[in-house]
Amino acid sequence: MTGALFEYALRMGDSCLILGHRVSEWCGHAPAIEEDIALANTALDLIGQTQMWLGLAGEIEGKGRTADNLAYLRDARDFRNLLLVERPNVDFAHTIVREVLFDLWHFHTLGALQASADARVAAIAEKALKEVSYHLQRSADLTIRLGDGTDESHSRMRAALDALWPYAGEMFLEDDIDVALAETGVGPALGTVKPLWEADMRRMLDQATLSWPKSSHVQKGGKTGVHTEALGYVLADMQFLQRAYPGATW
Amino acid sequence: MYAQLVKTDGHGVKSLDEMDPQERAFQERIDDNQKIEPKDWMPEGYRKTLIRQISQHAHSEIVGQLPEGNWITRAPTLERKAILLAKVQDEAGHGLYLYCAAETLGVSRDELLAQLHAGKAKYSSIFNYPTLTWADIGAIGWLVDGAAIMNQVPLQRCSFGPYSRAMIRICKEESFHQRQGYDIMMKLSAGTEAQKAMAQDALNRWWWPSLMMFGPSDADSVHSAQSMAWKIKQNTNDELRQKFVDQTVPQAEFIGLTVPDPDLMWNEEKGGHDFGEIDWAEFYEVLKGNGPCNAERMAARVKAWEDGAWVRDGLNAYAEKAAARKTVTQTAAE
Numbered sequence: 001m002t003g004a005l006f007e008y009a010l011r012m013g014d015s016c017l018i019l020g021h022r023v024s025e026w027c028g029h030a031p032a033i034e035e036d037i038a039l040a041n042t043a044l045d046l047i048g049q050t051q052m053w054l055g056l057a058g059e060i061e062g063k064g065r066t067a068d069n070l071a072y073l074r075d076a077r078d079f080r081n082l083l084l085v086e087r088p089n090v091d092f093a094h095t096i097v098r099e100v101l102f103d104l105w106h107f108h109t110l111g112a113l114q115a116s117a118d119a120r121v122a123a124i125a126e127k128a129l130k131e132v133s134y135h136l137q138r139s140a141d142l143t144i145r146l147g148d149g150t151d152e153s154h155s156r157m158r159a160a161l162d163a164l165w166p167y168a169g170e171m172f173l174e175d176d177i178d179v180a181l182a183e184t185g186v187g188p189a190l191g192t193v194k195p196l197w198e199a200d201m202r203r204m205l206d207q208a209t210l211s212w213p214k215s216s217h218v219q220k221g222g223k224t225g226v227h228t229e230a231l232g233y234v235l236a237d238m239q240f241l242q243r244a245y246p247g248a249t250w
Numbered sequence: 251m252y253a254q255l256v257k258t259d260g261h262g263v264k265s266l267d268e269m270d271p272q273e274r275a276f277q278e279r280i281d282d283n284q285k286i287e288p289k290d291w292m293p294e295g296y297r298k299t300l301i302r303q304i305s306q307h308a309h310s311e312i313v314g315q316l317p318e319g320n321w322i323t324r325a326p327t328l329e330r331k332a333i334l335l336a337k338v339q340d341e342a343g344h345g346l347y348l349y350c351a352a353e354t355l356g357v358s359r360d361e362l363l364a365q366l367h368a369g370k371a372k373y374s375s376i377f378n379y380p381t382l383t384w385a386d387i388g389a390i391g392w393l394v395d396g397a398a399i400m401n402q403v404p405l406q407r408c409s410f411g412p413y414s415r416a417m418i419r420i421c422k423e424e425s426f427h428q429r430q431g432y433d434i435m436m437k438l439s440a441g442t443e444a445q446k447a448m449a450q451d452a453l454n455r456w457w458w459p460s461l462m463m464f465g466p467s468d469a470d471s472v473h474s475a476q477s478m479a480w481k482i483k484q485n486t487n488d489e490l491r492q493k494f495v496d497q498t499v500p501q502a503e504f505i506g507l508t509v510p511d512p513d514l515m516w517n518e519e520k521g522g523h524d525f526g527e528i529d530w531a532e533f534y535e536v537l538k539g540n541g542p543c544n545a546e547r548m549a550a551r552v553k554a555w556e557d558g559a560w561v562r563d564g565l566n567a568y569a570e571k572a573a574a575r576k577t578v579t580q581t582a583a584e
């Protein structure tokens with residue numbers, strides 16, 4: 001059970017960290033100043049949530065590893081983030097679609113985690129949910145407006161949705177860790193999150209004039225540390241200073 | 251600040267007696283420290299100078315995201331990453347307030363951005379220097395934001411209301427920027443030999459460009475007098491540069507770093523530091539577009555704008571459709 005919660009905290013923390021990293025790559029390059037500000041704000045929230053989740057993971061592990069140690073000194077095989085969040089930015093459409101697929105899952109997951117039997121988990125969920133509600137509001141709104149915008153914005157959103165859809169399924173793939181946590185009331189039963197996600201997603205895609213993607217194939221592996229090639233480059237960037245100057249404090 | 255060389259259209263400063271009654275009344279309000287608001291009458295030169303100054307300042311905030319943004323993904327700890335993100339987010343926010351302030355003078359943000367992208371508008375040349383190591387992020391906060399604060403604090407009393415109010419909001423955030431930068435430098439200076447060397451190297455590269463941020467020497471600054479009469483500039487370039495040097499030198503000493511100026515010396519008589527001659531040839535070269543990163547910075551901004559066109563168009567198209575649907579619904583309801 002302790003081992004399961006450690007893994008779960010890594011999954012949550014790593015997904016926040018890697019998505020925060022991807023979103024932060026936009027800084028100074030967004031389509032409008034308002035977007036520069038909003039994307040930086042989203043990244044900032046996600047890094048804050050990373051600190052909470054990885055802090056909890058370190059605490060549970062009890063070997064003195066801090067959130068920074070976990071973020072900066074693990075290799076890709078030890079990362080537990082969803083594959084979805086490591087997918088590259090490509091363009092603004094991919095960025096927003098990746099965001100909305102994740103935000104909607106994140107929102108319902110945190111909603112359930114607020115009632116976690118573990119008080120530490122419930123507290124993180126409560127704090128994060130406020131931020132994530134706003135992320136979702138923004139990504140859903142942009143999805144609708146760009147889906148139902150011009151022909152070009154529609155077709156870009158379409159392409160992004162089709163490209164990223166196979167990565168959404170991993171969010172709902174239940175494994176032993178999910179089951180163990182659901183049994184003890186620490187984590188949500190993924191079976192309860194999925195229908196909420198699907199109902200909201202259906203409504204949103206409808207409004208965005210985007211049809212439900214046809215593919216039902218699921219790309220998986222992130223939760224057990226088998227990632228896409230993209231993650232290695234993210235970590236090479238992110239961990240550069242800690243690796244080049246071992247033991248230094250910053 | 252970030253407005254190093256703002257042209258005024260005046261041909262020397264007129265005395266009150268040389269002014270026509272409207273202009274004289276305007277100058278008297280300024281002399282009386284009243285704020286000028288967008289709807290008030292103002293001389294064309296005042297309007298144009300302000301548009302140039304505010305837009306240069308806004309462009310600088312926006313272009314200024316790039317050198318620091320360059321290190322967000324590589325920040326060495328989660329906390330440093332969060333602080334840097336918050337800082338760069340603030341800078342984009344400053345850009346936004348300032349474009350809004352400029353818009354009150356009858357020019358749109360899109361027009362101003364078009365000038366920037368066409369290479370017709372200036373931004374602070376400091377952002378044309380590269381951020382090569384993490385210490386550069388410290389040096390920028392400490393020195394560049396430090397220099398910006400020197401300039402912006404007096405601008406809170408600027409005669410133009412919207413600019414003055416934007417400056418008041420911005421200054422509140424700038425001191426956090428300066429502190430986080432100095433804090434990075436302090437930590438590096440107390441760190442390993444490699445970290446100390448990194449900090450000293452950053453100071454060596456950023457010191458002189460930071461002094462250039464105050465613009466040419468008063469003797470060579472043709473536009474200062476009119477701007478000062480209009481109170482859109484409160485101190486001369488040299489006064490502010492002196493203040494900056496006097497504030498910063500002890501900060502460098504405190505953390506064991508050496509300011510890269512062999513001529514730097516405390517002058518008891520003037521109660522300030524004497525310092526070496528700035529390489530103005532370098533300043534004008536960077537201003538002309540020949541700095542180490544001018545081409546990259548502009549290319550990055552132009553690319554962001556062009557790549558974002560479909561997004562802005564998409565959002566506009568949606569807004570139009572939504573408005574049309576609303577009209578139809580209203581008509582149907584009547």
Ligand SMILES: [Fe+2]
Pocket residue numbers: 311340341344420424
């Ligand atoms: Fe700023």
Ligand SMILES: [Fe+2]
Pocket residue numbers: 311314341395398
């Ligand atoms: Fe700034």
Ligand SMILES: [Fe+2]
Pocket residue numbers: 341395398423424427
């Ligand atoms: Fe700043």
